Amino acid sequence: MITIALPKGRLAQETADFFEKCGLLNIKMEEDSRKLIFIDEVNNLRIILVKPFDVPTYVEYGAADMGVVGKDVIMEKNVNIFEILDMGIGRCFLALAGVKGKKEDFIRKKDKVIATKYPEVTREYFEKINHQSLKVIRLNGSVELAPLLGLADGIVDVVETGRTLKENGLEVYEKLFDISARLIINRASLKMKKDLINDIVERIERGLEIEGAICPKS
Numbered sequence: 120m121i122t123i124a125l126p127k128g129r130l131a132q133e134t135a136d137f138f139e140k141c142g143l144l145n146i147k148m149e150e151d152s153r154k155l156i157f158i159d160e161v162n163n164l165r166i167i168l169v170k171p172f173d174v175p176t177y178v179e180y181g182a183a184d185m186g187v188v189g190k191d192v193i194m195e196k197n198v199n200i201f202e203i204l205d206m207g208i209g210r211c212f213l214a215l216a217g218v219k220g221k222k223e224d225f226i227r228k229k230d231k232v233i234a235t236k237y238p239e240v241t242r243e244y245f246e247k248i249n250h251q252s253l254k255v256i257r258l259n260g261s262v263e264l265a266p267l268l269g270l271a272d273g274i275v276d277v278v279e280t281g282r283t284l285k286e287n288g289l290e291v292y293e294k295l296f297d298i299s300a301r302l303i304i305n306r307a308s309l310k311m312k313k314d315l316i317n318d319i320v321e322r323i324e325r326g327l328e329i330e331g332a333i334c335p336k337s
């Protein structure tokens with residue numbers, strides 16, 4: 120049996136629909152259900168629902184053989200997993216943003232404070248551009264409030280339509296990375312359950328109508 124960790128939240132429905140389309144989900148997951156674990160006897164699959172930031176943890180430790188998670192989370196958590204496929208869903212981008220019209224002030228400021236759900240990605244980015252004095256404040260959501268209330272000079276956050284930034288008087292200063300949901304695999308499972316995993320990956324690839332990017336043969 121293969122255990123797949125799917126993210127609760129905004130990616131949940133799209134991922135479940137996609138798996139269904141690939142013939143990989145022969146069970147009904149009621150939207151208002153509180154169940155976190157589902158068995159698909161037909162496909163010999165166990166589906167677990169976890170918080171997006173916990174998907175890589177379940178996969179890294181082998182509690183799940185595979186999982187679906189945003190590239191933003193993979194970058195932030197820096198876990199030892201195998202990222203096999205871009206599923207092309209949950210498209211958005213990570214951006215550095217701040218108060219509209221204040222980008223030049225932001226650039227000139229020496230001791231910058233950035234609020235974000237992605238402290239690691241943020242530190243790495245500012246290191247890469249050789250910015251010396253940075254304070255990162257970790258928030259869990261509504262990050263756009265931080266520059267408005269003087270908590271931070273800017274934010275690093277996910278942008279999809281740009282509506283949240285716009286409605287709060289902010290703008291993108293710099294686009295950092297394109298994001299989409301990825302299929303990730305536990306490294307041991309990749310070896311021990313190679314055939315079962317290859318079968319799932321192939322079905323997903325067929326669903327994506329792409330070729331290549333299959334499990335390494337070793």
Ligand SMILES: Nc1ncnc2c1ncn2[C@@H]1O[C@H](COP(=O)(O)OP(=O)(O)OP(=O)(O)O)[C@@H](O)[C@H]1O
Pocket residue numbers: 126127128129130170171172188189190191192209210211259260277278279280298299300
């Ligand atoms: N507009 C968007 N805002 C945030 N994430 C998005 C958006 N569009 C796509 N995504 C992707 O969806 C994933 C899950 O987003 P979601 O908002 O459900 O999780 P979360 O904010 O990490 O969870 P929680 O609300 O529990 O903190 C993100 O990691 C990202 O890859």
Ligand SMILES: O=P(O)(O)OC[C@H]1O[C@H](OP(=O)(O)OP(=O)(O)O)[C@H](O)[C@@H]1O
Pocket residue numbers: 259260261262263276277278279280281282283284
């Ligand atoms: O560009 P947009 O289409 O407006 O989407 C981006 C917004 O969506 C996410 O927030 P979410 O709704 O997950 O709420 P949160 O602030 O609690 O993270 C993200 O953190 C942005 O705030």
